[in-house]
Amino acid sequence: MPTLPRLTDLRCEHLVNPLGLDEAAPRFSWKLADPRTGAAQIAYQIEVSAANAVVWDSRRIDADTSVLIPYAGPALQPHTRYHWRARIWDHTGVVTAWSETAWFETGFLSANAPWPKATWIGLSLPSADPQSVRHLCKTFRLPSAPREVRLYITARGIFEPHLNGERIGCDVLTPGWTDYRHRIEYLTHDVTAQLHAGENTLGALLADGWYAGYLTWSKTRGHYGKETALLATLRIVDADGTVHWIGTDSSWRGASGPFLSADLYNGENFDARLDARDWCTPASSSKGWKSARVLTFPSVALTAKAFGRVRTIEELKPVALTQPAKGRHVFDLAQNMVGVIRLRIRAPRGTRITIRYAEMLQADGTPYTENLRSAKCTDTYVCRGGGLETYEPRFTFHGFRYVELSGLKTKPRLDAVTGLVWHTEMTPTGTFTTSNPQVNQLQSNIRWGQRGNFLEAPTDCPQRDERLGWTGDAQVFIPTAAFNYDVAPFFRKWTRDLVDGQYETGAYPDVAPDLLKQLYPEVQGGNAAWADAGIICPWVIYQKYGDVRILEENYPAMARYIAHQEKTAVNHIRPDTYYGDWLAPDASEGGWGATPSDLIGTAYFGRTTGIMAEIARLLGRAADAKRFDKLHTKVVAAFNRHFVTKDARLAGDTQTAYLLALGFDLLPEKLRPDAVAHLDRAFGRRRHHLSTGFVGTPLLCPVLSRFGRTDFAYKLLFHDDYPSWLFPVKNGATTMWERWNSWTPDKGFGDVGMNSFNHYAYGAIGEWLYSTVGGISELAPGFKRILLRPQPHEKLTHAAATLESPYGKISSAWKRTRSTFTWTVIVPPNTTATAVPPAASLDAVKANDKPWSAHAGIRAADAFDSRPALTLLPGRYTFIMPA
Numbered sequence: 113m114p115t116l117p118r119l120t121d122l123r124c125e126h127l128v129n130p131l132g133l134d135e136a137a138p139r140f141s142w143k144l145a146d147p148r149t150g151a152a153q154i155a156y157q158i159e160v161s162a163a164n165a166v167v168w169d170s171r172r173i174d175a176d177t178s179v180l181i182p183y184a185g186p187a188l189q190p191h192t193r194y195h196w197r198a199r200i201w202d203h204t205g206v207v208t209a210w211s212e213t214a215w216f217e218t219g220f221l222s223a224n225a226p227w228p229k230a231t232w233i234g235l236s237l238p239s240a241d242p243q244s245v246r247h248l249c250k251t252f253r254l255p256s257a258p259r260e261v262r263l264y265i266t267a268r269g270i271f272e273p274h275l276n277g278e279r280i281g282c283d284v285l286t287p288g289w290t291d292y293r294h295r296i297e298y299l300t301h302d303v304t305a306q307l308h309a310g311e312n313t314l315g316a317l318l319a320d321g322w323y324a325g326y327l328t329w330s331k332t333r334g335h336y337g338k339e340t341a342l343l344a345t346l347r348i349v350d351a352d353g354t355v356h357w358i359g360t361d362s363s364w365r366g367a368s369g370p371f372l373s374a375d376l377y378n379g380e381n382f383d384a385r386l387d388a389r390d391w392c393t394p395a396s397s398s399k400g401w402k403s404a405r406v407l408t409f410p411s412v413a414l415t416a417k418a419f420g421r422v423r424t425i426e427e428l429k430p431v432a433l434t435q436p437a438k439g440r441h442v443f444d445l446a447q448n449m450v451g452v453i454r455l456r457i458r459a460p461r462g463t464r465i466t467i468r469y470a471e472m473l474q475a476d477g478t479p480y481t482e483n484l485r486s487a488k489c490t491d492t493y494v495c496r497g498g499g500l501e502t503y504e505p506r507f508t509f510h511g512f513r514y515v516e517l518s519g520l521k522t523k524p525r526l527d528a529v530t531g532l533v534w535h536t537e538m539t540p541t542g543t544f545t546t547s548n549p550q551v552n553q554l555q556s557n558i559r560w561g562q563r564g565n566f567l568e569a570p571t572d573c574p575q576r577d578e579r580l581g582w583t584g585d586a587q588v589f590i591p592t593a594a595f596n597y598d599v600a601p602f603f604r605k606w607t608r609d610l611v612d613g614q615y616e617t618g619a620y621p622d623v624a625p626d627l628l629k630q631l632y633p634e635v636q637g638g639n640a641a642w643a644d645a646g647i648i649c650p651w652v653i654y655q656k657y658g659d660v661r662i663l664e665e666n667y668p669a670m671a672r673y674i675a676h677q678e679k680t681a682v683n684h685i686r687p688d689t690y691y692g693d694w695l696a697p698d699a700s701e702g703g704w705g706a707t708p709s710d711l712i713g714t715a716y717f718g719r720t721t722g723i724m725a726e727i728a729r730l731l732g733r734a735a736d737a738k739r740f741d742k743l744h745t746k747v748v749a750a751f752n753r754h755f756v757t758k759d760a761r762l763a764g765d766t767q768t769a770y771l772l773a774l775g776f777d778l779l780p781e782k783l784r785p786d787a788v789a790h791l792d793r794a795f796g797r798r799r800h801h802l803s804t805g806f807v808g809t810p811l812l813c814p815v816l817s818r819f820g821r822t823d824f825a826y827k828l829l830f831h832d833d834y835p836s837w838l839f840p841v842k843n844g845a846t847t848m849w850e851r852w853n854s855w856t857p858d859k860g861f862g863d864v865g866m867n868s869f870n871h872y873a874y875g876a877i878g879e880w881l882y883s884t885v886g887g888i889s890e891l892a893p894g895f896k897r898i899l900l901r902p903q904p905h906e907k908l909t910h911a912a913a914t915l916e917s918p919y920g921k922i923s924s925a926w927k928r929t930r931s932t933f934t935w936t937v938i939v940p941p942n943t944t945a946t947a948v949p950p951a952a953s954l955d956a957v958k959a960n961d962k963p964w965s966a967h968a969g970i971r972a973a974d975a976f977d978s979r980p981a982l983t984l985l986p987g988r989y990t991f992i993m994p995a
């Protein structure tokens with residue numbers, strides 16, 4: 113029996129059955145499961161219904177679109193569940209069966225909608241530590257069991273919701289981090305099953321988090337406000353359909369509890385002797401509890417957090433336990449990670465256990481914590497006594513591989529500690545492996561760097577008193593990030609943070625959510641390669657996922673930013689801005705690198721005006737496109753006048769300068785070969801090693817490959833002495849390091865002022881690993897057209913990349929023996945691929961054991977980049993050719 117084609121992986125706004133969406137026109141996507149060669153869609157139909165009545169029927173639409181198709185029915189109603197299904201007409205004209213039914217549910221749908229019966233409440237506890245975690249709750253009666261209940265909840269601070277003695281959901285650090293002065297996200301929970309007739313208690317724990325805790329290196333707390341606050345409301349639908357609401361108000365009561373203090377940077381202080389486990393039940397006496405205080409704030413947008421939330425994604429077991437000093441027990445989790453631990457311990461009542469975290473050990477085996485700067489990263493747990501007790505910090509997070517316990521009278525067991533890996537939930541999409549274990553470790557380090565730092569914002573680092581959404585780091589890493597995980601929802605959220613942080617001048621901030629504006633009024637944002645994230649990140653998300661809305665949403669802000677650059681540039685040369693080629697080892701001192709920063713700025717000005725022209729065209733804004741094209745031409749001309757000599761030498765003569773000029777297409781065609789030769793010489797002066805920082809590094813291998821120097825790109829990849837990607841790998845790294853020399857065998861730890869062992873920026877090589885070693889890249893947005901082009905190297909006997917694209921799984925796996933090169937590829941339904949086999953001619957290329965031309969799914973194609981190429985229809989192919 114042939115398998116019938118069917119629709120799978122139904123998603124709404126990139127998500128499976130999202131609860132609490134504020135999107136006026138949510139978008140639908142599906143994949144086609146169809147093993148036939150050439151499987152494709154020629155038409156589709158979507159049907160959306162609510163309460164068993166169809167509200168929108170798209171009817172048959174003759175289009176092959178299957179990704180992010182917007183709802184186009186009558187206005188959606190708030191607090192409503194909509195069901196949807198789709199069917200398609202395949203390439204033979206046959207209609208499939210309807211898909212399974214998926215759903216989405218709306219939230220308030222408006223950022224300014226009033227929350228019935230709810231006001232912001234807080235709790236003043238003058239006698240407690242200002243950072244103690246507040247417990248707030250209210251008991252209420254329901255005359256009958258409700259039909260349906262939703263909890264809408266958010267906080268200024270971070271909260272953990274509870275209902276009738278149980279925690280609701282498994283998210284942590286909610287509502288997450290936005291610029292609370294502009295926008296706060298709220299969460300929706302279906303709590304129908306947890307409420308019953310009679311008495312119920314709803315409550316929440318409330319901690320400082322980003323809102324009121326310590327943030328940045330300023331050693332101060334309360335950047336958004338010093339007092340935390342909670343806003344929550346239950347929407348209760350009775351059996352007869354009547355709706356009523358119960359929300360936060362002055363009738364709520366509160367107290368402090370076992371969390372004596374909690375702070376993201378500094379850690380948690382928990383006294384289990386004070387832990388009243390029934391605090392959120394009708395049975396709890398709440399005697400001595402105080403009334404909540406109603407708080408008022410300037411109005412702020414409340415938007416649904418249907419996108420990724422932070423939660424425990426994985427657990428890690430320690431592999432070793434040592435005692436480098438008396439009473440100090442050090443657990444090694446074998447992986448630098450981000451999150452918290454689960455402590456399981458038996459100890460007498462009142463035993464105070466100090467838990468410290470570190471990414472590295474000092475020579476004597478004790479934790480290296482100098483690089484944490486002022487962040488204390490220490491949790492304290494006071495035992496209840498009387499048996500096995502379990503503790504998981506909840507209102508802090510740490511970046512660590514090693515955990516030190518002290519304060520115990522006896523040696524703990526190895527299983528006393530479990531690492532709980534936290535990050536924003538993202539669907540894993542990519543895999544990449546080779547025959548070289550060090551390169552595989554590099555890929556693992558890149559991935560872990562992403563996991564550790566994709567927590568609410570793409571942060572620079574997860575451990576020291578920083579953890580900020582540095583724009584430059586995010587912009588260089590985003591193409592790689594999009595291979596490893598589906599990061600579209602994550603960046604949709606973060607680009608809103610970027611816009612929230614935009615200066616009145618139009619400059620994007622250095623970090624988002626922005627804090628530097630208020631800390632350093634003299635800082636004006638708009639820094640080259642950092643602020644440019646505002647244009648580059650939405651553009652990359654569009655390229656990787658075909659998401660046009662992120663461009664539409666960001667367009668006005670992007671245009672303001674271009675206007676800002678135009679205004680501040682002098683004769684189209686962007687003035688010196690702050691960070692240069694950050695941490696490039698080619699400058700004798702400082703972090704800025706040797707590449708002139710006005711060159712970097714102008715190169716990026718060229719790049720962003722070029723992108724803007726394309727975006728404007730795509731969005732049908734022809735006049736804008738023309739304007740941006742013109743501006744782009746002027747900037748490129750200025751770049752050449754100012755920074756390029758007649759013989760293609762660039763100001764600064766650094767690797768990064770050539771990489772920018774070549775990578776961003778700034779040089780006239782005829783100068784390019786000479787510029788490549790100068791780049792070669794720049795490598796020669798550095799023992800054929802890289803000398804690039806955050807700006808140049810992502811361009812290294814892609815530019816070398818583009819200009820026919822893949823051999824040299826591999827040479828850089830395989831170096832394992834300083835500075836190189838494999839130098840940290842050789843020295844035991846399990847994540848990406850901030851500096852090429854964060855630790856060296858002869859000098860030990862690098863500059864302690866800034867020495868993170870979990871900084872993903874140099875992981876930007878990941879995109880080249882997937883696209884050039886593995887062989888997968890996109891030719892049309894969302895991988896609707898795919899380029900399959902591995903460029904193998906003799907030092908590798910095999911490599912494989914896979915990507916779960918919006919259309920389904922793409923795969924490119926090759927292996928070689930002395931005589932034969934075997935290449936297996938998968939092209940998902942409803943796409944096409946251009947395949948460029950690594951062969952000088954196609955004559956000897958066989959597909960599935962026959963000459964390729966005998967295969968129904970393969971057609972001859974125009975040469976690609978002067979190489980013989982084939983067009984592949986969806987299907988699975990094994991190519992064999994002489995090695």
Ligand code: BGC
Nearest residue numbers: 572573582584585691694866
């Ligand atoms: C961060 C970087 C960031 C840089 C800006 C550092 O403190 O860790 O990753 O991009 O500042 O210069």
